[in-house]
Amino acid sequence: MHDLYPTRKGTEPDVRDRQDPVIYSRWSEDAPLTQEEYRSYEDKGFLFLPGLFKADELQILLDESKRLRTSKDALEDETLITEPNSGDVRSIFALHRQSAIMHRLASDERLAGLARFLLGDDVYIHQSRLNFKPGFRGKEFYWHSDFETWHAEDGMPRMRALSMSLLLTDNEPHNGPLMLMPGSHKRFVGTVGETPEDNYKSSLKVQETGTPDDESLTRLYDDFGLETPTGPAGSLLIFDCNTMHGSASNISPMARSNAFFVFNAVSNKLVAPFSAGTPRPEFVGARKHVDTVEVIERNAKPLAA
Amino acid sequence: MHDLYPTRKGTEPDVRDRQDPVIYSRWSEDAPLTQEEYRSYEDKGFLFLPGLFKADELQILLDESKRLRTSKDALEDETLITEPNSGDVRSIFALHRQSAIMHRLASDERLAGLARFLLGDDVYIHQSRLNFKPGFRGKEFYWHSDFETWHAEDGMPRMRALSMSLLLTDNEPHNGPLMLMPGSHKRFVGTVGETPEDNYKSSLKVQETGTPDDESLTRLYDDFGLETPTGPAGSLLIFDCNTMHGSASNISPMARSNAFFVFNAVSNKLVAPFSAGTPRPEFVGARKHVDTVEVIERNAKPLAA
Numbered sequence: 001m002h003d004l005y006p007t008r009k010g011t012e013p014d015v016r017d018r019q020d021p022v023i024y025s026r027w028s029e030d031a032p033l034t035q036e037e038y039r040s041y042e043d044k045g046f047l048f049l050p051g052l053f054k055a056d057e058l059q060i061l062l063d064e065s066k067r068l069r070t071s072k073d074a075l076e077d078e079t080l081i082t083e084p085n086s087g088d089v090r091s092i093f094a095l096h097r098q099s100a101i102m103h104r105l106a107s108d109e110r111l112a113g114l115a116r117f118l119l120g121d122d123v124y125i126h127q128s129r130l131n132f133k134p135g136f137r138g139k140e141f142y143w144h145s146d147f148e149t150w151h152a153e154d155g156m157p158r159m160r161a162l163s164m165s166l167l168l169t170d171n172e173p174h175n176g177p178l179m180l181m182p183g184s185h186k187r188f189v190g191t192v193g194e195t196p197e198d199n200y201k202s203s204l205k206v207q208e209t210g211t212p213d214d215e216s217l218t219r220l221y222d223d224f225g226l227e228t229p230t231g232p233a234g235s236l237l238i239f240d241c242n243t244m245h246g247s248a249s250n251i252s253p254m255a256r257s258n259a260f261f262v263f264n265a266v267s268n269k270l271v272a273p274f275s276a277g278t279p280r281p282e283f284v285g286a287r288k289h290v291d292t293v294e295v296i297e298r299n300a301k302p303l304a305a
Numbered sequence: 306m307h308d309l310y311p312t313r314k315g316t317e318p319d320v321r322d323r324q325d326p327v328i329y330s331r332w333s334e335d336a337p338l339t340q341e342e343y344r345s346y347e348d349k350g351f352l353f354l355p356g357l358f359k360a361d362e363l364q365i366l367l368d369e370s371k372r373l374r375t376s377k378d379a380l381e382d383e384t385l386i387t388e389p390n391s392g393d394v395r396s397i398f399a400l401h402r403q404s405a406i407m408h409r410l411a412s413d414e415r416l417a418g419l420a421r422f423l424l425g426d427d428v429y430i431h432q433s434r435l436n437f438k439p440g441f442r443g444k445e446f447y448w449h450s451d452f453e454t455w456h457a458e459d460g461m462p463r464m465r466a467l468s469m470s471l472l473l474t475d476n477e478p479h480n481g482p483l484m485l486m487p488g489s490h491k492r493f494v495g496t497v498g499e500t501p502e503d504n505y506k507s508s509l510k511v512q513e514t515g516t517p518d519d520e521s522l523t524r525l526y527d528d529f530g531l532e533t534p535t536g537p538a539g540s541l542l543i544f545d546c547n548t549m550h551g552s553a554s555n556i557s558p559m560a561r562s563n564a565f566f567v568f569n570a571v572s573n574k575l576v577a578p579f580s581a582g583t584p585r586p587e588f589v590g591a592r593k594h595v596d597t598v599e600v601i602e603r604n605a606k607p608l609a610a
Binding site for chain 1: 441445447448478479481484519522523526531533551552553554555556557558559
């Protein structure tokens with residue numbers, strides 16, 4: 001398959017225009033978002049919907065989140081990521097496969113229905129996880145495009161996937177919220193790969209694999225700036241697979257938690273990795289569990305299990 | 306000398322009320338700040354004065370900052386802190402002793418004059434530095450009270466000192482600005498010191514010396530919350546020696562720079578450290594260079610050298 005988005009191939013960053021649409025459906029009055037929201041997502045590569053889930057639904061999700069976190073033994077071993085020192089739970093992967101309530105959440109028309117519309121295709125879940133970013137010692141996540149990794153390491157062919165993060169705690173400017181560069185989804189920043197022996201001329205700094213270089217990031221920042229959506233628990237953040245994003249560390253006492261789902265178009269299923277040997281494990285990039293999500297209408301069946 | 310603020314002495318945090326005034330002068334119409342500013346500093350333990358220095362003055366300070374940064378050889382060896390990898394300048398200490406312009410800045414009535422009023426005494430400079438917090442890889446600074454360190458390691462007897470940070474770049478919510486807990490200056494959080502052998506019961510986590518524990522921080526946060534003053538270059542942030550503060554990492558491409566001066570009352574000069582052996586070096590806590598700062602009226606002599 002021809003590689004439209006080469007990355008980790010050379011000693012110089014390779015910046016290209018996006019070769020794929022951002023939204024794969026036309027807007028109409030029946031669309032699951034307003035015309036203004038539609039345009040904003042198209043332009044910025046993300047959309048923040050404050051308070052989309054109400055208090056009673058949120059409580060169900062919080063209870064389920066707590067249950068999962070405290071029943072480690074019931075979880076598939078490798079899907080549980082804990083802190084090296086304390087043993088505290090950081091993430092639980094394959095969330096929708098290990099919790100009926102979280103499966104119901106992913107299938108909700110507000111998530112899967114919207115994903116299906118934006119991607120113009122049936123969708124399946126490429127990855128899902130429950131994140132707990134602790135207070136005091138919450139680590140930063142450096143700038144990256146998810147697609148760069150999914151393409152290079154998982155073999156996702158095209159930009160026809162998106163992430164949805166449902167906030168289970170409030171996002172404040174000071175508790176390490178996601179920062180996104182609006183418009184960056186229209187540019188693909190191929191990164192510098194494993195350092196070849198003659199690379200010493202181009203960089204004195206260690207460049208981690210998949211990490212964009214300072215110059216490309218500076219250009220993105222100058223062209224697009226950055227935005228930090230903040231809002232109450234129950235808000236939904238949707239962002240395109242190629243939107244550049246990251247988060248600073250969180251030293252505030254406020255923890256940050258979210259339920260995270262990556263939807264991919266069924267026409268965009270994984271092939272062989274474009275810049276890696278063996279693909280990553282199933283729980284970070286699905287190859288076997290790729291059932292089409294059946295969208296459930298919000299009012300047809302309540303969120304509760 | 307009786308130790309009013311014991312810290313690093315035991316295995317449990319020791320939280321006490323402040324034993325000293327916050328402001329040592331009464332407010333009058335001649336005061337160098339408004340009554341509202343006076344009350345706000347008293348209540349919160351900090352005050353942010355946006356745009357206090359104008360464009361022409363700021364340009365002089367930026368030029369001088371650049372000159373100092375690029376003339377490393379002219380600086381006292383130990384006052385220059387560089388990045389381990391790149392050799393980039395992180396901080397230049399003893400700033401007022403190595404730059405006539407920065408000495409003039411510290412002596413300005415907007416700094417030294419205000420410090421003298423707030424501390425109700427003549428003042429000298431306990432420490433000064435020029436900070437460069439780089440973009441992309443700006444490290445976090447964990448929560449701390451400066452006084453805790455100055456008392457324990459430098460032998461500062463009482464809470465009669467304050468810091469002034471003149472912003473040389475814009476402070477944005479996303480480039481790792483200082484976060485402060487308003488009101489925290491009225492409570493002293495003695496920290497847990499070197500871990501004795503029987504400490505295993507009180508904590509499983511490594512507690513760095515001088516770092517407040519999670520429980521005390523959570524209580525401060527619940528009682529006081531936190532604020533993040535942001536504003537343009539040329540703004541001045543003044544904060545009490547005991548105000549709890551810290552900053553998250555800065556992954557944004559925007560660097561952050563400031564000129565930083567700690568003023569201490571001449572009646573509060575250093576004695577032997579309260580919880581350490583040898584005092585820290587002169588450039589972090591002055592013992593020899595303790596001349597009273599002669600305040601220069603803003604219009605008597607322009608900022609330029």
